[in-house]
Amino acid sequence: MKKVLGIFIMLLFACTSRDKNEIPTLSVDLHSSDVSFEDLFSKIEIIPLETSDSCLLVDVEKIVHVDSLLYVFDSRRPALYVFDEKGAFVRQISRWGDGPGDHLLISDFMVDKNQQTIGLLSPNGYMGIYDLCGKFIRQDVLPAKPNYYAVASLSPDRWVFWSCVREDEDGITVVGKDSLNTVSGFWRNDRILDMGSLNPFYEYHDNVYFATAYQNTVYKLTKKGLYPVYCWDFGKDGINDEMLQKYRLIENEGKRNDELIKDLSDGTLPFCMKFHRENDLYYYVSLQKGLGTVNKHINVFYRKQDGSTFVFEKLAENLSITPLLFTEDYIVSKLNFDDYTCLRPFLSEQDYSKLLSREEDDNPCLVKFYFRKGGKNPGRM
Template identity: 35%
Template sequence: MKIKRLLGVISIILCCCSCNHSSKEQTGTPVLKVDLDAPVASLNALFRKTEVIPLETSDSCLVVTPADIQEYNNIYYLYDIHTSRVLAFDAQGKFLYPIGHKGQGPGEYVYISDFSINKQQKTIYLLDPIGIYYCYTLDGKFIQQNRLMSEEHGNYNWLYSFHDKLLTFSFPRDKESYCISIIRPEDGSFVGQLWNNHSTLLNHKIGVAFYSYQDKTYFTPALFDNEAYEITPNEVKVAYRWDFGKNNINLKGLGLTYEEDNYGTERTLLSKAIENQTIPYLLISQNQNDKYYNANLYYGYKIRQSIFYRKSDGKSFIIGKKENDIQLRPFIFTDEYIVCAIEAKDYEKYQSVLNEKEYQKLMSRTEDDNPCLVKFYFK
């Protein structure tokens, strides 16, 4: 299963820590220095209020594994990788409608790998990895279907709205293949391609590829790359870099050559290093808002660690140290709050961080119910 699709499996929340001031390299790129071994701190250091949003459960809206959640006009659009559906819920968690339907008729799809909301056009796009995408209104009415106009087909795994265009990320066939394409949504034509001449091996090991902040779009590539990049119509340029000191991952020690002829052997070697934790963590997603940079690390598929790096003074707060900790994976990251999803097996962890009213929302749920969303409001 792709790493991205594991994102909805783990539960959530937090503890905190560490400090270090950011610095800049000679190029002016911000360097975010974080000690991953620093002690935890209180949830209260980051958030002033926590709210539980139970998602309605019925045969028409069952959710198994949330892989992505996006919000627009107080509606949560949730992509479930297990059922390959996008479902809309209101701010209280009431089910509203699906976006499209599975099938083989007009406006229907067999499988989707990602979705994106275009707020300018007030439309929503669903992506089939073979290069077909479907456009719907925000209330789920079918508009049109297009195929990406490329000689290379398949392996399209991420879709993202980019002003009045779309971005896709596809796994490369070789080192010369472009991974990022800029698409005209109305007809699927390519107006730009970016990010080639990079390791094919590492570009098959990608976390969540894109996020936005202040009208800029960011690209966060390989799971072992501490650099985040800004995407413009013409280039991909370094925006900032994480520095975990002695805990930085050093891939050179694995004996990787990144040569195309060694791809199969080295992909197996890299996968084993992840499995046996020779590579201790994977950097699976990033975000930022006015106050914080955020990075989310995955340790051995069991522990999720979320880092909040405060922009004003370089202090960092680390959340999730042990398997029995409350662990956090933000699906939605705004200036005011973040939104996560949690499963029934993790509900008891929240007793110490929720007031009685909010905790009872969790305790009233059963294991067969849909997950709950948890909304954390920043101080």
């Protein structure tokens, strides 16, 4: 079986190499350059999320913006919170429990613009469907899988789901919205490698894209399969196929996981790709070096117009960026309490006073970074 798997891996790598010759390759020097705020952005706005007894957030993981509302997913609480664009609390969707419309666990959510509904995905294989006002409609039982971690609306009649499964199972499942039957499935890979990023989908121009934590190629998803559209090339500082082959050949899954954690901790494995996005201006990826939130988080922007790259842990003005929402016009990032003073040069007296009045245990304050259209200075090539 391992011999057959080894042949499959070699073929996969060969196909990946051939695909890379047919799609754009984004070459990036990962040595951080001196990137200033005005290289990428034009202005900042703050969104202080309202704090109340009925709305206490712990760990914001994902934000979706629809019709002047921010849908904020807290991975530590089984609920979705809705705020307006100024940060005022609007409503909570679902709550902890096992009754109709309740959840014990939520792994992801999506706003289905075609059906004007919200889906809250349970890793246990069902999805609660709500209208945009938060009213519970139904609970859909999904095709049997060991787990469900991510969801996206692929087309008016199809959802696509992501699961971390063994290499002989399909990690991506396309499901009919009405029938709830599997339409197609693909992506067979080592689940220990795939667990580096449990939310591998992003949307751009009404299409769904797929990218994993340790592979450089980004794919477009359709009903029938995956199609490579671009790949990252970080040179000698990046991840190559030989590194991944090393882990795949460790038969014991526990030992494979331990080896990957050790290599990521000591830098043998250079980084984990956590957040892929794009708009008409940039390709973007976030690289986490090491394990845990205290480790370096490297932002990589690749400008589509001229191939200029902007690589930084913090902007020259000491501003941190950790995107939770990436749109054509702006990024929304969570602001750390200790970084409030860094925003002083960018805010009005009124907004800065509002910021300083917040307590450390308040709900997070979000920061909206507006892109500078047309770019400014060329980054490091």
